[in-house]
Amino acid sequence: MNFETELALGNFYIPECGKCMKVVWPPSEFCNHCFGEVLLKKKIFEGKIIEFSRKDDEYFCLVEFEKEVRVMVKTPNIPKIGQIVKILRCGISNGNYFFHVI
Amino acid sequence: MKKIGIIAYGITPFTKDDQKIESSLLKSTKNLFENNPQINRGDIDAVLVSTNNNSKYLSPILSEMIDIQPKIAHSIESLCNSGTNSIVSAYSYIASGLADMVLISGAERYDSPGHILEWDNSRGEYKHPIFWASIFTKSYKRQFSISDVDLAVVPVKNHKQAKENPNAMSNKTYSIQDVLESKKLTEDIRLLDCSRPCTGSASVILASEEIARENNYESTWITGIGQKTTSAGFTKNISLSSMESTKLAGRAALKMANRTISDIDVAEIHDAFSVCEPIALESLGFSNLGNGINMVKDLYETNNFKINPRGGLIGSGHPLGATGIAQTIEITQQIQSKAGNRQVDDVNVGLVHNMSAAATSSTVLILEK
Ligand SMILES: [Zn+2]
Numbered sequence: 001m002n003f004e005t006e007l008a009l010g011n012f013y014i015p016e017c018g019k020c021m022k023v024v025w026p027p028s029e030f031c032n033h034c035f036g037e038v039l040l041k042k043k044i045f046e047g048k049i050i051e052f053s054r055k056d057d058e059y060f061c062l063v064e065f066e067k068e069v070r071v072m073v074k075t076p077n078i079p080k081i082g083q084i085v086k087i088l089r090c091g092i093s094n095g096n097y098f099f100h101v102i
Numbered sequence: 103m104k105k106i107g108i109i110a111y112g113i114t115p116f117t118k119d120d121q122k123i124e125s126s127l128l129k130s131t132k133n134l135f136e137n138n139p140q141i142n143r144g145d146i147d148a149v150l151v152s153t154n155n156n157s158k159y160l161s162p163i164l165s166e167m168i169d170i171q172p173k174i175a176h177s178i179e180s181l182c183n184s185g186t187n188s189i190v191s192a193y194s195y196i197a198s199g200l201a202d203m204v205l206i207s208g209a210e211r212y213d214s215p216g217h218i219l220e221w222d223n224s225r226g227e228y229k230h231p232i233f234w235a236s237i238f239t240k241s242y243k244r245q246f247s248i249s250d251v252d253l254a255v256v257p258v259k260n261h262k263q264a265k266e267n268p269n270a271m272s273n274k275t276y277s278i279q280d281v282l283e284s285k286k287l288t289e290d291i292r293l294l295d296c297s298r299p300c301t302g303s304a305s306v307i308l309a310s311e312e313i314a315r316e317n318n319y320e321s322t323w324i325t326g327i328g329q330k331t332t333s334a335g336f337t338k339n340i341s342l343s344s345m346e347s348t349k350l351a352g353r354a355a356l357k358m359a360n361r362t363i364s365d366i367d368v369a370e371i372h373d374a375f376s377v378c379e380p381i382a383l384e385s386l387g388f389s390n391l392g393n394g395i396n397m398v399k400d401l402y403e404t405n406n407f408k409i410n411p412r413g414g415l416i417g418s419g420h421p422l423g424a425t426g427i428a429q430t431i432e433i434t435q436q437i438q439s440k441a442g443n444r445q446v447d448d449v450n451v452g453l454v455h456n457m458s459a460a461a462t463s464s465t466v467l468i469l470e471k
Pocket of ligand 1: 017020021022031032033034035036
């Protein structure tokens with residue numbers, strides 16, 4: 001399983017080292033600690049809003065998933081710091097990852 | 103360690119000109135040699151080019167354009183702090199004995215590919231720098247109860263100071279109201295909060311103490327260097343209202359120079375966006391946490407040019423590969439009392455702060471008489 005192939009299908013997995021279990025983010029082929037193979041075992045569903053701002057009518061937030069994976073995401077609702085949000089859609093568009101949460 | 107100094111500098115105006123990178127590099131180098139006819143070009147044994155431009159083989163090209171055959175010639179890229187990274191590399195070549203005199207030339211075009219870090223997928227679809235800057239701004243305002251009106255003093259001060267810099271892109275002054283009414287890019291960033299991409303070039307020559315003394319070159323000594331890279335990705339920043347890499351680089355530079363922050367008479371700070379100036383001032387120790395903006399306000403109200411005398415990145419423009427070199431030239435001019443209307447009184451020790459990619463990497467230099 002490849003992180004980007006799965007993400008393109010709308011599945012957001014935690015890239016995790018098969019040897020030492022370290023979360024490797026942004027995803028890489030090999031663990032940045034022990035160079036073990038990075039595996040996708042657990043799918044990500046929800047995360048916590050760390051900070052946010054707004055461009056036009058859309059909010060963009062820094063969200064933390066599983067305490068280690070921080071990502072910039074889009075949300076249609078007014079965010080609150082510490083709020084738990086769920087992945088609505090994710091994928092790859094024009095070469096960029098995208099994540100929409102609600 | 104050998105003593106190493108800046109013995110010459112040259113610069114071009116920062117503009118929106120559509121100009122080949124090779125032409126830009128040559129212009130600041132030409133300016134350097136025209137200002138310093140006493141320097142024998144043949145003594146240069148290394149040429150380092152600082153840029154994010156994708157053109158190839160720029161250092162050998164520049165060497166050929168000025169008719170020299172250096173031992174060492176290559177480019178250096180590290181996004182927005184390529185300039186000071188090149189100065190540190192030149193310093194190391196001289197300190198190790200691999201070179202005695204190094205030409206460092208930085209240049210960028212307004213359409214530089216260095217504005218976007220494609221690799222950082224943790225930024226999702228928000229790869230433009232205004233997004234990390236918005237997150238830092240929101241977080242800083244929240245943490246220390248600071249308003250947009252408070253922050254607007256940064257571009258107001260820096261544009262005012264840039265007006266005294268003949269090479270700056272900005273030649274206008276703005277009021278707090280002008281900043282607040284400028285185009286809203288995000289909820290937290292307005293157009294006047296941003297440093298602007300531009301075309302420009304800056305060059306310096308570093309030399310060993312022996313060469314400088316033998317030839318009686320006026321020298322400004324690099325007495326402290328601190329560098330720290332904490333990550334490449336923006337989202338790895340643990341704090342969004344301080345700059346860890348800047349804090350560590352600043353400490354290391356002061357330690358090497360055997361100085362404290364209170365010894366610094368003038369400083370160039372990497373104000374890529376308004377919020378970066380107070381955060382960097384705090385992380386470097388110029389002020390307490392949350393107090394950086396009051397320091398900026400005081401400096402503005404007392405017409406004190408101590409921080410970003412040339413107008414910073416916001417007032418001067420930000421030609422990435424040239425920025426760190428232009429900052430270093432400003433501090434050199436301040437130390438040599440050659441900064442014209444921007445001159446700060448009694449400057450003996452100056453500091454340069456140059457950083458990359460949402461403060462994931464910082465370089466701090468200490469310069470002295
Ligand atoms: Zn591992």
